[in-house]
Amino acid sequence: MELFTNQVLAGIATGAIYACMALAVVMIYQAIDHLNFAQGEMAMFSTFISWQLMQWGVPYWWAFLLTLAFSFAGGIAIERLLFKPLAKAPILTNVAGFIALYGIINSFAGLIWDFTIKQYPTPFGSSPFLGSQLISTHQAGMIGVTVLLLILLFLFFQYTRIGLAMRAAASLPESARLVGINTSWMIALGWGMAAAIGSIAGILIAPVVFLEPNMMLGVLIYGFAAAVLGGLTSPLGAVVGGFLVGIFENLAGTYIPGVGNELKLPIALALIITVLVVKPAGLFGRPIVKRV
Amino acid sequence: MSAVEDVVTEAPAVEAVPKRAMTLGLGTSLVVLVALLIVPLFVKNFIIFQLTMLLIYGLAVLALNILTGGSGQFSLGQSAFYAVGAYTSAILIEYTGMNYALTLPIAGLICFAFGFAFGQPALRLSGVYLALATFALATAMPQILKLGFFEHWTGGVQGLVVTKPDAPFGLPMSQDMWLYYFTLAITIGIYIASVNLLRSRSGRAFMAIRDNEIAASAMGVDVALYKTLAFGVSAGITGVAGGLGAIAVQFVAPDSYTILLAISLFLGMVVGGVGWLPGSFVGAAFIIFVPNIAEGISKGLSGAVFGVLLFLVIFLVPHGARQVAIVAQQLIGKLKK
Amino acid sequence: MTAMLNVKDLRAYYGQVQALHGLSFALNEGSLTTLLGANGAGKTTTLRAICNMVRSTGAIEFEGKPLSGRSTENVVRLGIAHVPQGRGTFTTMTVEENLQLGAITRNDKKGVVADIERMYEHFPVLKERHTQQAGTLSGGEQQMLAVARALMLRPRLMLLDEPSFGLAPLIVRELFKILGKINREDKVTILVVEQNAQLALELADQAYVIETGRIVMSGSAAEIANNEDIRKSYLGY
Numbered sequence: 001m002e003l004f005t006n007q008v009l010a011g012i013a014t015g016a017i018y019a020c021m022a023l024a025v026v027m028i029y030q031a032i033d034h035l036n037f038a039q040g041e042m043a044m045f046s047t048f049i050s051w052q053l054m055q056w057g058v059p060y061w062w063a064f065l066l067t068l069a070f071s072f073a074g075g076i077a078i079e080r081l082l083f084k085p086l087a088k089a090p091i092l093t094n095v096a097g098f099i100a101l102y103g104i105i106n107s108f109a110g111l112i113w114d115f116t117i118k119q120y121p122t123p124f125g126s127s128p129f130l131g132s133q134l135i136s137t138h139q140a141g142m143i144g145v146t147v148l149l150l151i152l153l154f155l156f157f158q159y160t161r162i163g164l165a166m167r168a169a170a171s172l173p174e175s176a177r178l179v180g181i182n183t184s185w186m187i188a189l190g191w192g193m194a195a196a197i198g199s200i201a202g203i204l205i206a207p208v209v210f211l212e213p214n215m216m217l218g219v220l221i222y223g224f225a226a227a228v229l230g231g232l233t234s235p236l237g238a239v240v241g242g243f244l245v246g247i248f249e250n251l252a253g254t255y256i257p258g259v260g261n262e263l264k265l266p267i268a269l270a271l272i273i274t275v276l277v278v279k280p281a282g283l284f285g286r287p288i289v290k291r292v
Numbered sequence: 293m294s295a296v297e298d299v300v301t302e303a304p305a306v307e308a309v310p311k312r313a314m315t316l317g318l319g320t321s322l323v324v325l326v327a328l329l330i331v332p333l334f335v336k337n338f339i340i341f342q343l344t345m346l347l348i349y350g351l352a353v354l355a356l357n358i359l360t361g362g363s364g365q366f367s368l369g370q371s372a373f374y375a376v377g378a379y380t381s382a383i384l385i386e387y388t389g390m391n392y393a394l395t396l397p398i399a400g401l402i403c404f405a406f407g408f409a410f411g412q413p414a415l416r417l418s419g420v421y422l423a424l425a426t427f428a429l430a431t432a433m434p435q436i437l438k439l440g441f442f443e444h445w446t447g448g449v450q451g452l453v454v455t456k457p458d459a460p461f462g463l464p465m466s467q468d469m470w471l472y473y474f475t476l477a478i479t480i481g482i483y484i485a486s487v488n489l490l491r492s493r494s495g496r497a498f499m500a501i502r503d504n505e506i507a508a509s510a511m512g513v514d515v516a517l518y519k520t521l522a523f524g525v526s527a528g529i530t531g532v533a534g535g536l537g538a539i540a541v542q543f544v545a546p547d548s549y550t551i552l553l554a555i556s557l558f559l560g561m562v563v564g565g566v567g568w569l570p571g572s573f574v575g576a577a578f579i580i581f582v583p584n585i586a587e588g589i590s591k592g593l594s595g596a597v598f599g600v601l602l603f604l605v606i607f608l609v610p611h612g613a614r615q616v617a618i619v620a621q622q623l624i625g626k627l628k629k
Numbered sequence: 630m631t632a633m634l635n636v637k638d639l640r641a642y643y644g645q646v647q648a649l650h651g652l653s654f655a656l657n658e659g660s661l662t663t664l665l666g667a668n669g670a671g672k673t674t675t676l677r678a679i680c681n682m683v684r685s686t687g688a689i690e691f692e693g694k695p696l697s698g699r700s701t702e703n704v705v706r707l708g709i710a711h712v713p714q715g716r717g718t719f720t721t722m723t724v725e726e727n728l729q730l731g732a733i734t735r736n737d738k739k740g741v742v743a744d745i746e747r748m749y750e751h752f753p754v755l756k757e758r759h760t761q762q763a764g765t766l767s768g769g770e771q772q773m774l775a776v777a778r779a780l781m782l783r784p785r786l787m788l789l790d791e792p793s794f795g796l797a798p799l800i801v802r803e804l805f806k807i808l809g810k811i812n813r814e815d816k817v818t819i820l821v822v823e824q825n826a827q828l829a830l831e832l833a834d835q836a837y838v839i840e841t842g843r844i845v846m847s848g849s850a851a852e853i854a855n856n857e858d859i860r861k862s863y864l865g866y
Contacts, residue, residue, distance in 0.1 A: 037368075097603065174717065175719060218431075
């Protein structure tokens with residue numbers, strides 16, 4: 001029983017990271033109807049920035065905040081420069097754009113910081129949390145930061161004018177313009193926020209998976225799985241999906257024989273395909289009716 | 293349950309390419325063919341090997357082109373089919389001693405079945421969802437190949453070494469040169485078959501689905517059948533390419549078939565021009581030679597070079613090599629006057 | 630007196646297809662004008678061209694300011710509210726959020742709160758449903774909501790695209806009564822596009838008839854309504 005509780009808690013902790021990634025994916029999906037395949041690489045690059053800042057002697061939380069700001073600005077810049085011109089292009093062109101971005105960021109991270117694995121600090125320590133052997137303080141910190149982030153985001157979207165405008169622009173761009181919302185900038189803002197949220201995921205998971213240019217690939221796939229499970233149109237769904245996927249991954253690894261770390265990605269694959277086939281709209285998403 | 297539903301008219305996944313614009317004219321084809329036949333006689337073995345790889349990747353890109361340019365479906369997972377083909381050939385050659393040439397149709401058939409099966413869930417998916425599912429497939433493939441369960445056959449992380457075939461009938465040519473002509477023959481066969489496929493009834497059905505799936509189904513096209521068929525055909529050709537690749541490289545290992553390979557093939561298609569079959573080989577040349585040059589400058593640079601070039605293509609020549617070819621043709625036409 | 634909205638030689642295009650062929654008309658401040666015509670005559674396109682939602686040439690001036698080159702949202706910010714065909718309701722948001730969105734460009738918080746209350750007086754049914762998802766409202770209720778949302782902008786000019794579409798006759802009468810009241814009491818200039826010519830002419834004081842992208846007739850609503858030839862050939866009743 002203790003093993004079970006332990007695995008569920010560990011699942012919630014990694015699930016928190018998946019939830020962040022899923023949220024970032026959903027933010028961009030809602031704004032432009034595309035999946036950002038470079039989301040993980042953007043997060044990885046942000047994490048390297050924070051690492052570099054700490055190498056230069058900036059204290060952890062300052063590095064954290066500076067990285068958030070950098071990621072936010074970077075996300076907006078990427079949208080303005082590269083993806084705004086593609087707004088009306090076919091899906092294929094957009095997918096190609098995301099793939100290109102993936103290659104560029106991954107490659108540059110390797111060029112600047114090389115491909116060796118680096119240790120990444122945690123401000124929470126890794127001793128047992130509250131004297132219990134179940135989870136470590138870092139895992140508790142991951143959950144705590146994510147939950148705080150989610151609450152802030154909820155308040156932002158529900159109670160601020162700009163949050164309302166962003167929701168409107170995402171759900172019905174033409175109507176949004178007709179009430180005077182600059183939808184184009186709302187999309188850019190969505191990119192900025194997605195990049196910032198992704199950077200939080202990267203910074204929190206880096207002490208666990210270690211820092212290197214390919215660190216986010218697995219996390220991104222699980223983030224996609226979480227987003228799809230929750231329904232790509234629902235931020236709440238993305239979060240719930242993240243936690244569920246995290247728990248599922250840990251339990252599968254513990255209780256299904258032969259499933260270890262080396263099956264991590266096939267499990268995510270199976271999960272994504274199962275959800276897409278059984279319930280394409282996800283748990284919380286809205287069904288979409290197609291017409292000619 | 294929310295009572296609210298979104299109704300959308302989906303943007304087409306890719307821009308339509310008219311059927312006639314998918315191939316080369318007869319004259320140009322002959323010139324290219326002659327060039328392909330005589331070039332190996334004048335160059336070094338290593339270059340012949342690279343040309344062989346060009347044809348092999350060209351086939352893989354062609355397969356993707358049939359899927360995307362033909363039926364409008366995406367795949368970021370071609371590396372998975374390529375890997376299955378490669379392993380099929382490698383295992384058959386090494387464990388059963390089967391003739392390498394015979395392993396290729398088997399690799400093709402197995403991949404066709406695999407692609408057809410994968411096309412079943414893919415049926416429900418379109419656009420970004422399909423890109424996502426195949427992306428996940430490509431990332432998962434190396435781990436599946438490393439599984440302890442298959443290790444006896446696949447050699448696990450170590451992979452398998454494949455023996456390179458000699459030229460048959462005592463023909464006086466090097467292994468590399470023989471393999472080149474062997475690959476060329478298969479490539480020409482598959483290319484002609486692909487052109488005919490796209491010109492056939494099935495090809496028209498593919499294109500109808502590409503341009504408007506719902507309208508196609510209203511006109512009586514069996515959308516489910518043709519979508520899975522396109523997946524199967526594409527996977528099958530990729531499998532043959534994978535088998536040839538295993539023989540040419542003489543080695544298969546899980547980490548040769550990562551998402552990067554899938555991305556390269558995708559890139560090759562975009563650069564060559566989506567839906568333009570000859571462009572597949574232009575794209576293949578691009579993905580073989582550009583990394584060589586980039587890695588020569590700095591290790592790890594090829595991703596960035598790929599990415600930047602891809603953006604340049606998207607912004608400047610969105611129809612890839614096809615567009616360049618059309619412009620060149622017009623220029624030549626003007627010069628003649 | 631100069632007109633509030635002045636449209637000169639308006640031509641609009643959908644891709645290669647030209648939908649408007651040199652349309653000119655003017656709206657006086659405080660007027661309630663209707664634009665009549667059959668399906669495909671170009672009524673909706675005219676409204677969309679005013680808000681720069683289609684590619685167009687020609688000159689449109691609003692209170693002396695040219696509108697060309699402005700993005701849709703910047704046209705709206707000048708005080709032009711547009712109730713689009715199909716109502717453009719934010720179906721996944723609550724009724725109250727829809728109203729707040731109508732006032733999203735305004736900075737006077739108190740005024741917005743007061744205006745929401747005022748809308749609930751105009752349209753009591755919206756008050757009953759203010760926490761409901763707007764998509765669950767009936768067609769008539771959604772049309773009320775769309776009009777209320779447009780009014781939340783405190784517009785100087787309101788453009789309505791077939792507000793009667795798909796509504797029961799009783800509800801249409803009620804809606805038109807409210808529109809008249811808004812025009813008189815709130816001094817909002819209104820341009821309403823309609824296929825239901827009879828009702829629209831009862832409501833409006835000015836009318837234009839448009840056919841295949843050109844104005845073919847203009848005059849006071851009463852003149853047009855009383856001219857049997859026009860009625861028979863263009864308005865079909």
